[in-house]
Amino acid sequence: MQVGCSEGLREFLCALYTPICTNYGLHLPPCRSLCKKARKGCEEAMAELELSWPSKFDCTRFPEHHELMCVVTLNQSSFVDATTPSSAAATHTTAPSPPPFHPHHHSAFTPCSSNADCVFEIIGGQCTTDSQCSAVTPNAVCSNSACSCVSPLTSYLNLACIHASGIGDMCYNDAQCRALNTFSFCRLSVAEVVGVCVCDPDQFIDSRGQCVPRLGGRCHKGDCPRQLGAASCQRGRDAVLKCFCRKEAVQRLGVCITPA
Structure with a gap:
């Protein structure tokens, strides 16, 4: 920030480390566009110092302003609709208003067969049609009579569908x-x-970047890693499936070994 390489750097870092509060009981992350603004101005200056943009600030990891409520600048926040930002300023003392209904998400003259077709829901709300969900939350559908996110997206506090x-x-x-x-x-x-x-603490990362159980760690049926040796996924005293040594094996240094 002392170099002054980017107008957006201070805003980006402030939005990330001194987050903005909302009336929903959640904090707003910086938008991807704000991250890109900060990076664009500073990357060249960092290169001259033989530094690179930190991987933990990879801009692709931050939400797009059309998929999640986030901070565009410290003077403005954005809800799921990119074209109609909240009129309230995104400051530490002022929270944005609830997301309005936007006609371009759902035609004002969409055919309906009952009053239920005209009720719009957030994630988890009851529904009868996909449009009831997508009108409020992009990438949401009506599944088993409730609004849910399209796979592989997942719900963020029932307000948005994110990767x-x-x-x-x-x-x-x-x-x-x-x-x-x-x-x-x-x-x-x-x-x-x-x-x-x-x-989780009872798991470790394997070569594929997946979480797999340690000895005594929770597991899926038939799923204990080779690294544990002669272990199998068994139901413990707490009725939870965990990786334990087989009857013929003994535990040594966190691994199950079969005596010769």
């Missing part, structure tokens, strides 16, 4: 991580705002 994240990728909630790795969570680096996906 799932692998281990080491940026995340905003646990659901993003668990969509790809069941036994993982989002370790937040900024409280309630953003973090990275990591494996």
